[in-house]
Amino acid sequence: MSLKADVQLDAKGLACPMPIVKTKKAMVGVNDGQILEVQATDKGSLADLKAWSESVGHQYIGTKEEDGVLLHYIRKSGDDKGIEKKFEQTIANEEVIDRAANGGMILDVREEAEYAFGHIEGSKSIPMGELEDRLDELDKDQEIYVICRTGTRSDLAARKLSEKGFAKVYNVIPGIGSWNGDLSKKI
């Protein structure tokens, strides 16, 4: 199963340093928040892409192996932690599991690849960009706990839901990036 990526880069058969050199170039054409999939066969590309992403501020999401090809997922620039969060109804990471157990829903608005490499068991995935078109999948009478990596995208999503008439919406702070509990994978 291939994960959704906005841009794909074929670096198969290339030896170090070429996978990183090509990734750096490809990143120029990727928009902030979009996901780049790097296909590589050089085993060393894993550690290097991870370290490179961290050093330049991109979000390394994860790597999976398919038929001997490593598929690396990187999100350009990641969340901007400096952005002010405006939605007032929030709950903390620590509360969300208990609250959801009482009938609420955890809505994960990160990209599909981010969700695939680590999400809260039982949470629903609707990436931020698809939210407006998928409102009919949500129930206005149910409490909805919107979560992302750092609380920025979920803030935006919570405001959007509120505008659309969802009253029982909460932004989960700070989000999956600081999650201490177990996360499930779907890769």
Add this chain to the structure above:
Amino acid sequence: MAFVKMTAAQVARKVIENQPLFILDVRNTDAYEDWRIEGHNFDYLNIPYFDLLDGVEEILPKLPAEKDILVVCAKEGSSLMVAEMISDAGRDVYYLEGGMKSWSSYLEPIKVGDLTGGGELYQFVRLGKGCLSYMVISEGEAAIIDAVRFTDVFTNFAKEKNVEIKHVFDTHLHADHISGGRHIAEATGATYYLPAKDAEEVIFDYTPLEDGLTVKIGASQIEVGALYSPGHTIGSTSFIVDGKYLLTGDILFIDSIGRPDLAGLAEDWVGDLRDTLYRRYRELAEDLIVLPAHFMIIEELNEDGTVAKRLGDLFAENHGLNIESEDEFRHTVTDNLPPQPNAYEQIRQVNMGKISPGNDEQTEMEIGPNRCAVR
């Protein structure tokens, strides 16, 4: 300016001759901190190659003008790229041929000493990995102990010395590197010995290495005698060569002692380790020269590049031989053990003959430092 390749053999000479070298290691920081080329007089700068893609101007002032500069990476590609950039910026620079991969593989044979009747004892120092192998040579014949997997080095050396390899020993079932012992024996018709207690799961034929076994090498009949010395593994066996040298395998090192946890639970073998180090070895002559199967740090190398020290000196100086309380000893070798060597479980499977990975995979398994010791 020029960028020129430097071979692992040339770097090895610089280590052994205590020459200066400035190493610009362009691997990522984790890899560098885990494992690097060690030399008495080496200086280092670690900047990952991917931080240099936009240019090397910022690091030029950090590269000393009076020293050779060697750019090092995992397999060569990135070091070549960075070396070319530095050379374009007007500086002379070397890159390491084959990268850390070739450094990990390189063996430097160094003569330890002469044996009775014109015999010789050689130590094969694998500087990049800290492995030590041995060849006992006497007129016409040779025995090899703890050979690493680069079998050609040993068979070619035997050819050069005009000796026939008759006996190949492993002191124990290794967990940190892949043994070349069995393959050398197959190629040369030599007998391959392994301690039976370490070999319960092996799937090939071997001759059991038993306590007290003695073989005689060549015209001058140099004695290589086995001494059961468990603790690192339950089968671990030492050798006494020509009444002068004690080959300790992974039981006793120059500045540390063996760890008892790589093939099972530390608690099971700590008593054996204690008994070997504090009783069996104590009964031996203090003038024996200890030759271990590993070194951990570059300070353990002697002036001539060998790793060897008098047993009596180790009794005086090695911390692991000077822990009076058995309880404290138990804590030292079971608590706070260093991280286990890379892929050690797979390496044991290879050494048991259960899996036969290709050369590249073997290289991957052996990447990184050896970690067989407790200090």
